Amino acid sequence: xxxxxxxxxxxxxxxxxxxxxxxxxxxxxxxxxxxxxxxxxxxxxxxxxxxxxxxxxxxxxxxxxxxxxxxxxxxxxxxxxxxxxxxxxxxxxxxxxxxxxxxxxxx
Numbered sequence: 594x595x596x597x598x599x600x601x602x603x604x605x606x607x608x609x610x611x612x613x614x615x616x617x618x619x620x621x622x623x624x625x626x627x628x629x630x631x632x633x634x635x636x637x638x639x640x641x642x643x644x645x646x647x648x649x650x651x652x653x654x655x656x657x658x659x660x661x662x663x664x665x666x667x668x669x670x671x672x673x674x675x676x677x678x679x680x681x682x683x684x685x686x687x688x689x690x691x692x693x694x695x696x697x698x699x700x
Contacts, residue, residue, distance in 0.1 A: 685693075 685691075
């Protein structure tokens with residue numbers, strides 16, 4: 594493909610700081626577009642820093658087991674909550690679907 598443009602990877606595209614995107618009004622026309630392009634070109638590249646030099650601290654076996662226990666407990670609580678909800682729904686249907694919010698009141 595002779596006419597195909599090469600695609601730039603997303604990590605090599607210069608990024609603008611958050612909130613610095615210029616907003617062009619329709620009356621400004623091409624000059625606003627040219628200014629916006631110059632801002633994008635002049636914005637510093639936010640290259641990702643390499644974590645090669647970062648110290649890796651593997652957690653202890655006890656931390657891993659504590660995490661797994663927490664996951665298991667939360668999973669059991671989640672399914673228990675769904676079971677209780679289903680039991681409440683079935684009981685509500687057995688009683689003939691009375692109104693859920695039926696309060697005594699005085700006028």
